[in-house]
Amino acid sequence: MRILVVGAGAVGGYFGGRLLEKGVDVTFLVREHRQKQLQQHGLRIESVHGNINATPKTIQTGDEASPFDVIILSTKQYHLEGALQSIEPYVQQDTMIWPLLNGFRHLEVLKQRFNEENIIGGLCFIETTLDHNGTIIQTSPRHAALFGELSGEKTERIEKLAEVLSGTKTNFILSEHIIRDTWHKYMFITGLSGITTLMRSPIGPIREEKNGQKLILNLFKEIGSVMRANGAQIDDDIEEKHLETVNQMTYEMKSSMQRDMEKGIQVEADQLQGYIYEIGQEHGIETPFLEVIYSNLKVYESQNKVKNL
Incomplete structure (x- = not known):
């Protein structure tokens, strides 16, 4: 399963980094400045749950890439429009878009922009920040990301995703009540x-x-x-x-x-x-x-x- 993480900031960088640590095929869609940081210093995470220093795959908006099975959105809401424009070329018929944004309004925006079948529900609980060198600092005992079908069903694709996410050094939780x-x-x-x-x-x-x-x-x-x-x-x-x-x-x-x-x-x-x-x-x-x-x-x-x- 190929996963695209939009941005490599405090949230997306952390959860994407944990997947990368496990060996999952993860690519980060980043801006030029962040791409240079990652190329020079790697993806660095300092966490109470264990540090990471990995060399990630990165692309910039418009770069050609093979289809992705999952796209993780973890931008701020006020950057959502730009993020959606950037992922449009990478959304295929079977791509799952997994948002980790705060609030609820973004689900309405996603449904208006893409086929509802492409969207799964998601949220996360974590305390992270980026320092001036681009290192992700993670300090909270809780570091969980939830995902699930908007309908609450345990579909074949969501169970496959759960299998891919299992065994990482963070908590990925399949929810049957993701809207609630x-x-x-x-x-x-x-x-x-x-x-x-x-x-x-x-x-x-x-x-x-x-x-x-x-x-x-x-x-x-x-x-x-x-x-x-x-x-x-x-x-x-x-x-x-x-x-x-x-x-x-x-x-x-x-x-x-x-x-x-x-x-x-x-x-x-x-x-x-x-x-x-x-x-x-x-x-x-x-x-x-x-x-x-x-x-x-x-x-x-x-x-x-x-x-x-």
Whole structure:
């Protein structure tokens, strides 16, 4: 099975690197600068689960390549359009497009752009970043990527993919409820990134503040009310489960959106908080927490000349 990973950044580079480590046929579709980095220094990963220094195969947009069985998308939402243009020549009738993006809106975009049969569901849980030399730094105990048919079926192709992904030094998990899992992850990342960017703080001080637990839980509940009104099949107690997860995080844990704000770069405000806020407006649901958080992020964007990296 031939796999194309779009980009070799913190997420795609990590999971693609773990597959490369196993011996899977992996190619990275990268820009010129990243290609030169990889050619000179290799794909370097420093991880609590073991380091990697591998020499990957790379192509740039437009380069000829044999058909790929799987294309892994792990770009930021605001780079999605460019990424979709870059993969169009490599999408064949049987190619599976596996997105690892935050949020939910990208599934609608993918369905509009490609045949729905080409798309499988996906999401990931990981804390990674790139240092100034292009090394992927991975620090979280959890490093999991989920995948599954949008229908929830265990098809022949999804089981074949599961076999290829097995035995790697990370957790690739086949889900029979990938849409539900995507909504759950969307709630979690929207709440966590929202509260940490609003407070400009790691999660520890927020949850230990007198009203911290109530604020976090009420934010999750507000998001959940919108999702349920929109027909999302989410667990009745998912908000409480997410709060438990937040309380298990390290004191210094920062959301990736918060780290992006600290770097002065673009954030996924419209794709995360903005999207669910818009759905709430359509259903006539008051979302005061989301309104404040989304406004905070939009003020950040307007007052900072953010770098579109």
